[in-house]
Amino acid sequence: MYRVRVDINDGYDVIIGNNLNGEIASFLEKITFTGKIAIITDDVVSALYLKLFYDNLMSNGFNVKTFQLMHGESQKNLSMYEKIAGFLIHNEFTRDDLIIALGGGVVGDIAGFAAATFMRGIRFINVPTTLLSMVDASVGGKNAIDVNGIKNIIGTFYQPIACFTDLDYLKTLDEKEFACGMAEIIKMSVLKGGRFHKIVSLYLDKRDEKTLEEIIYLSIEGKNEYVTADEKEKGVRTFLNLGHTVGHAIEKCSDYRISHGEAVSIGLNQILNISKHCTNINEETKNLIRNLLIKAGLPVDIPGDLTVEHIFEAVRSDKKRHGDTVSLILVNDIGDCIIKAIAIEELKDLLEKEAAYESNS
Numbered sequence: 001m002y003r004v005r006v007d008i009n010d011g012y013d014v015i016i017g018n019n020l021n022g023e024i025a026s027f028l029e030k031i032t033f034t035g036k037i038a039i040i041t042d043d044v045v046s047a048l049y050l051k052l053f054y055d056n057l058m059s060n061g062f063n064v065k066t067f068q069l070m071h072g073e074s075q076k077n078l079s080m081y082e083k084i085a086g087f088l089i090h091n092e093f094t095r096d097d098l099i100i101a102l103g104g105g106v107v108g109d110i111a112g113f114a115a116a117t118f119m120r121g122i123r124f125i126n127v128p129t130t131l132l133s134m135v136d137a138s139v140g141g142k143n144a145i146d147v148n149g150i151k152n153i154i155g156t157f158y159q160p161i162a163c164f165t166d167l168d169y170l171k172t173l174d175e176k177e178f179a180c181g182m183a184e185i186i187k188m189s190v191l192k193g194g195r196f197h198k199i200v201s202l203y204l205d206k207r208d209e210k211t212l213e214e215i216i217y218l219s220i221e222g223k224n225e226y227v228t229a230d231e232k233e234k235g236v237r238t239f240l241n242l243g244h245t246v247g248h249a250i251e252k253c254s255d256y257r258i259s260h261g262e263a264v265s266i267g268l269n270q271i272l273n274i275s276k277h278c279t280n281i282n283e284e285t286k287n288l289i290r291n292l293l294i295k296a297g298l299p300v301d302i303p304g305d306l307t308v309e310h311i312f313e314a315v316r317s318d319k320k321r322h323g324d325t326v327s328l329i330l331v332n333d334i335g336d337c338i339i340k341a342i343a344i345e346e347l348k349d350l351l352e353k354e355a356a357y358e359s360n361s
């Protein structure tokens, strides 16, 4: 079992291990609250795990209510947020009660947003159940909902009081969702480099549980370093966007057919190509990272039906664009990334150059 201390505001622990329901109950015994808990989850996670999770809390004397949404990004919207608020009001929740988000990033984001805003803030606990939400969404306190078709446009920074990362949930996750989490792990290993990067490579050869637990821990520890240094993303936290600017654009112009993790993988590969023109990255490093993504079962090339023009238009409307430039995280070497402001027209030229190179090779 690993423990990562996140030192933001009052601070909280992320516990990483197996079979953590007992840990959750004993944590709840120790904190001061009314004993009333709202579990927010989705239908898939509910069918697999809710009974066990609910029974564990009830048998420890807690008063538990549950709210279930349908799975999928389309549920992370204003009307679902209103339904959650209605459920909390109907069940007379107050600021002295507690919310537990049991699910992937969709559940974590909407439950976190509800927790941040219900009565101006009710405490909540994250129990992430996908690899992506374990290594990314559940750490750092960002939450959001999608409005008017714009992903994550309304949200806050609001930290949980604990996060229980139970690897047992991964046993039922399908290969594609697992690979999506690996995209974020590989991204973090490129940022941090050193032993972490070697262990990720080792894991993709061995696929054993012990190494998986270690790379999840290292990813969370890595993310922790960035978010504690810069909670509100005004400085170093921006590094976490490695592969994301182009990735978000690909996600968006595929109408979200391409999932977040797949888009990050394609975006990271594009960044490696762009880095060739702007940094000292060598061919060997570039291929090493690209091959890790492929080994994890992730796509690396822009799908044939998306043009550079489509992607460029989506980058142009990115909420993180600054005027006519966009800040890209580029790779010098594994463990050595830089932030560079690039004119969006120059980005278009580079993407076009690389697309022409790919189609000729």
Ligand SMILES: NC(=O)c1ccc[n+]([C@@H]2O[C@H](COP(=O)([O-])OP(=O)(O)OC[C@H]3O[C@@H](n4cnc5c(N)ncnc54)[C@H](O)[C@@H]3O)[C@@H](O)[C@H]2O)c1
Residues within 6 Å of the ligand: 042, 043, 044, 045, 048, 071, 072, 073, 076, 103, 104, 105, 106, 107, 109, 129, 130, 131, 132, 133, 136, 137, 138, 139, 140, 141, 142, 143, 144, 151, 152, 169, 170, 171, 172, 173, 174, 177, 180, 260
């Ligand atoms: N707040 C942040 O910092 C942050 C960071 C990254 C991503 N996100 C958000 O996270 C969301 C994506 O998260 P996600 O990839 O976890 O998606 P998700 O929550 O949609 O989960 C993916 C699918 O897996 C199912 N599932 C969940 N746990 C399972 C399990 N243990 N076994 C079998 N199936 C399971 C879900 O029901 C869903 O169908 C996006 O909305 C994204 O914007 C937030």
